[in-house]
Amino acid sequence: MCIRDRVSTQSTWGLNNKSASREMKRISVGLCAIALLLGVSLAQDGVVLVSPPLDNSQLINPGIGYQASSLSNASYMEETVAYSRLEYSWANIHKTAETYDMNRIREDIKGILAQNKKVGIRISTLLSKDEGGLQIPDWLLSSVRTIQKDNVTYPDYRDCNIQEYFGRVIDTLRLTFDGNAGIAFVDISGYGFEDSFRAIPGVTDCGGDCRSLSGDSMDFQARKRIMDVFLGGSGTVNCYKGNETGSFFYTYQGFKFTQLIMPYGGNAQNNLYVMSKRADIGLRHDNAGDSRYVGEFTDSTAFPAFVNRVWKVAPIILRASGDEDLSLIAGQARNNHACLLAQGKGWPASKLGEVKNIVSNLGYRLFLQKISYPSNVTMETYFNIYMEWVNNGTAPVYDKMTPFDVEFLFLSDNGDLKFRWTVKDNPPKNWMPNDDASNKSRIVISYVNEKVRLPKGSLKAGTYRTAVAVTSSQTKQSIRLGNAGRIDTRNFYLVSTIQVVSGVLLKVALTLTIAIFGIISL
Secondary structure (H helix, E strand, C coil): CCCCCCCCCCCCCCCCHHHHHHHHHHHHHHHHHHHHHHCCCHHHCCEEEECCCECCCCCCCCCCEEECCCCCCCCCCCCCEEECCCCCEHHHHEEECCEECCHHHHHHHHHHHCCCCEEEECCECECCCCCCCECCCHHHHCCCCEEEECCEEEECCCEHHHHHHHHHHHHHHHHHHCCCCCEEEEECCCCCHHHCCCCCCCCCCCCCCCCCCCCCCHHHHHHHHHHHHHHCEEEEEEEEECCEEEEEEEEECCCCCCCEEEEECCCHHHHHHHHHHCCCCEEEECCCCCHHHHHHHHCCCCCCCHHHHHHHHCCEEEEECCCCCHHHHHHHHHHCCCCEEEECCCCCHHHHHHHHHHHCCCCCCEEEEEEEEECEEECCCEEEEEEEEEECCCCCCCCCCCCEEEEEEEECCCCCEEEEEECCCCCHHHCCCCCCCCCCCCCCEEEEEEEEECCCCCCCCEEEEEEEEEEECCCCCECCCCECCECCCCCCEEEEEEEEECHHHHHHHHHHHHHHHHHHHC
């Protein structure tokens, strides 16, 4: 309701007292006219400022937390990246020299996406004996070299046919799935026990120093070619063709859009080669919790970029077999900013609680600390939304693995979505967590200042509930946040309300107000 206030007759605009009084009266009446026409109380105009409460429970979100060893294995806890080394072996996929069966991967992706999860892929050449051992396709096995070491039959990766045909199946995988929304990552595989690039006794040859790239043995050439299948690259390699050796040129496009992960199995030379080629490759530590590899894994001399750079641009995954020191794994996860703990053989029930504690702190953990916006906004007119976000997890959001957008939502009283605005300023991939693992109280704030314009016809005039969401740009599914106020399974988080005024009505009101000003001045 408009109330005629007593106004001072002292001139502040250089007018005489009588003119100032008349001018102030005109403005007061005009503003009241606008308010009455728009149905808005001018006394309520202002800014909505909210600091949403927090929720400290574990967040189950894509690409972070726990990963089982196989799709067919019973999980210890809810996972977000499904994994299957058995079903995705080279032998199961490469049916003949020219035919490939990718249907199992397609089916898994379809089923997993429906659960707001993703698939991790490793094409295996050599599994444990219990899992099936050698995974060279039957049609190829008789024409390639193998090596018998310590009761294990290895592919001889220096064999020209092994390199050539493994390269073909990986290139077909790339052509079929690179950039697929259902894939969290693809492991660089194709060498050593369980394809973790572990050294093969008496065969792996680093040229005298496994912490340098100076070697040029046939073995290192083979490893480089296998890695280049995934990374992209070309070169000349010496390899075995039967009992003869020959020199062959190769070239590969490599994966461009799907996140790649390079295993660390104890030989740093492979990881250093990957880092020399591309900076966007993640790391899987396949010996997590094994005291024999702790120093090497964290030693900046052996890995000049792993701790200080890799986690900032690509994911670090820890894999443990189940009999390691979990306190050691917890330290590695925290200090190296891991986002996933992958199950190997599994852990005894007595350690399950300790495993859950490690998993609950892995990866990104996003929460909205503060938001402000105008309480009343007009259609087709710009207004600003200011937000402060915090990533209180151990790792950032990796755009190739889980690309997200922030959305500002307009909801009806019963929660129906009426309009969504995708925020363009400072997306979640830029929100870095605290990089000092020893100072848990340090908070890094990511600021968002977004200019919003409601398109014509997008909303009717009225009052709406407001909410925020962080949503996958690929699947359009929203994730859990570290805030209270989650409305439902859509993962919308309630903020407050907002009044929307029609731009047409505002124009009419302004026109009538100008007319009122003219009448009053008479």
